[in-house]
Amino acid sequence: MAIYSTNEFKGGLKVMFDGDPCSIIENEFVKPGKGQAFNRVRLRNLKNGRVIERTFKSGETLEGADVVDRDMQYLYNDGEFWHFMVVDTFEQYSADSNAVSDAVKWLKEQDVCVVTLWNGVPLSVAPPNFVELKIIETDPGIRGDTSGGGGKPATLETGAVVRVPLFVQTDEVIRVDTRKGEYVSRVKE
């Protein structure tokens, strides 16, 4: 794998740090006029999502991490693994619960997700920004209320719970923004 020097640390670069693959968030060059140059770096550990702050001497290096993002279709869950497929090539990958993590509550079969591979193994899964899911349970709405102010909880087919306007009913399909976990609209079928 390539070796990167502090001056090549750009946002999004994937490097190995303390044994884990990380993504560079920010890199600031700090140097007094008459002193040692440092780089103050913020990295995200791609295994656990934690943000780390470290300072390096300018010119220090880190090994690149073999991390790639690929679009894959979610196929099914066998109880232990979640299976994904690259649509063009039919290559299949199985992700464990650590990799799937919070994305699990948005995963609907056949939706296309971004699967991050580290050395060819799924490291994390990002659901589509918007998903369309059916409500399996929500309190009956109060007649005449169309404002959506306030709202009520609704359980979706994947198990996720989102707040929906009072007029939305069980068995309706809704569009959800997965980044915020928020209701967007009803979907007319």
Next chain:
Amino acid sequence: MSESAGLPIDWRPGCSLAVLQKRAWMLARIRSYFERQRVMEVETPTLCHTIGTDPNLDFFSTELKFEGSSDDQILYLQTSPEYSMKRLLAAGSGSIYQICKAYRNGEFGRWHNPEFTILEWYRVGYDLDLLIEDINRLLGQALGLSRPGQESERISYRQAFIRHCGFDPLSAGIAEFINYCEQVGDLSALALCGNDRRLWQEYLFGLRVQPHLGKTGLCFVTNYPANQCAMARIRADDPRFADRIEVFYGGVELANGFGELNCEQEQRKRFQRDLKIRAETGKTLPPIDERFLAALAAGFPDCSGVAVGLDRLLMLLMNLSSLDEVLTFSLPRA
């Protein structure tokens, strides 16, 4: 250059018209200040046969070629106009100032660009107290960096360090530096600084002290430890300190000044010490500037001098957050 991926080429300057106008105003203001003060403007070469030896400054070099000759000469782009200006002082110029470009290799970021504009001036017969007043008049008043009623602050290096880190950087053992970093959850410092006191001082000053300096006006930090003397005299009354000041505003390092070292032998020792460090760290070894040393030996006037980063000054005057916004074409656009 070819277009990449069909994107239009970004040919426009990084700064706005208002910034261009402010820079022109700033330069005119500086020149009129020094004219009133009877300090003479000078020009010295940016391309020279020698270069500073500072182990922390990397320089650009190039070759001078004469057609038909195989004897190429190496020339260096100046990291500051200091040596040339001091040769003028030794030759009897009296107080002088210069606005010029300076070049430092490998320095790039929000606060750095490898090519930048320096204002450097020397006041014959001034000590650092008088120089501080001078800097205040120019930066604070003539250029309006201090708002009405804002007082500039003056604090010693040691006091500033104690105020923000809680311990004395001169008397503390390395264990105290390590202990402090553990307390504040800094996991990088030990591996970086090891047993090097000066590096510990620089690291903590830069990351933990500097961001607090000059929050309410110009902040003058005085009495730098002798191990960070650069080209300043060591204080005769207390050799633990050097006659060096730094000026900070809004947490940004803006200027560096010295009660100028005028002893040729001491200067030669410092050059040799720098070159030894450069050799140990595998950096190129430039020739020592014998003309500069000869000028010191010939009789250098008692003076103080200071260099100000004008691009940073413009950034602070306009309340902007990166040099790209005040340079016409910063490195990626140049």
